[in-house]
Structure formats: structure tokens, C-alpha cells
Amino acid sequence: MEQTQLLLLGTEGCHLCEVAFKVLANIGLAEHIVLIDIADDEKMVEQFGERIPVLQDSLTKECLNWPFDEQQVIEWLDN
Known part of the structure; x- marks a missing residue:
């Protein structure tokens, strides 16, 4: 089974x-x-260009859009 990765989409x-x-x-x-x-x-670029930085789960493709802080990342990961 493939393991999820956390992707930080940016430039x-x-x-x-x-x-x-x-x-x-x-x-x-x-x-x-x-x-x-x-x-x-x-x-x-078309999908994320105006939203970066974006944190994305590589398997589910769920995203956490900026702005986010430490607590929001922890809560996002727990879901």
C-alpha cells in the first residue's frame, strides 16, 4: 500500500x-x-497559482490552503 506524503505546493x-x-x-x-x-x-499553475502555498496529502489530494498556522496543520492532519 502506498504511503501518503505531505506536499507543499509553491514556487x-x-x-x-x-x-x-x-x-x-x-x-x-x-x-x-x-x-x-x-x-x-x-x-x-492553473489550479494552484493564486492559492500557493498549499499543503496537500498525496493520496487523498485533500488540501490545506494558506494562510495556516501550526494548530490548523495539526487539526488538518488529525482529520
């Missing part, structure tokens, strides 16, 4: 993406996050 040079990564690092998730640069995928 290089995105200040909010850097802040979102720090939020995730603050709760010990930095090493579990896969950074996805949406700039290389036209469909992803």
Missing part, C-alpha cells in the same frame, strides 16, 4: 511558501515535506 522565490515551510518545521514536519514547484506544470 521558487515565493515568500509565503517560505513562511509556510517554517510553520511546518515548527511542528517537526520539515523532513516529511516534499516541495513541489508548480511553475513547471501548466495545469498546476
Whole structure:
């Protein structure tokens, strides 16, 4: 069975993406996050371009949109 990954969708040079990564690092998730640069995928830019940073579960495709804080991430993960 495939294991879920936490994806942080963003793009290089995105200040909010850097802040979102720090939020995730603050709760010990930095090493579990896969950074996805949406700039290389036209469909992803269309879908997420105005929403980044977005935290996404790789299996369920459920998303937590910015802005989020540590507590919101913990609650999202618990659901």
C-alpha cells in the first residue's frame, strides 16, 4: 500500500511558501515535506497559482490552503 506524503505546493522565490515551510518545521514536519514547484506544470499553475502555498496529502489530494498556522496543520492532519 502506498504511503501518503505531505506536499507543499509553491514556487521558487515565493515568500509565503517560505513562511509556510517554517510553520511546518515548527511542528517537526520539515523532513516529511516534499516541495513541489508548480511553475513547471501548466495545469498546476492553473489550479494552484493564486492559492500557493498549499499543503496537500498525496493520496487523498485533500488540501490545506494558506494562510495556516501550526494548530490548523495539526487539526488538518488529525482529520
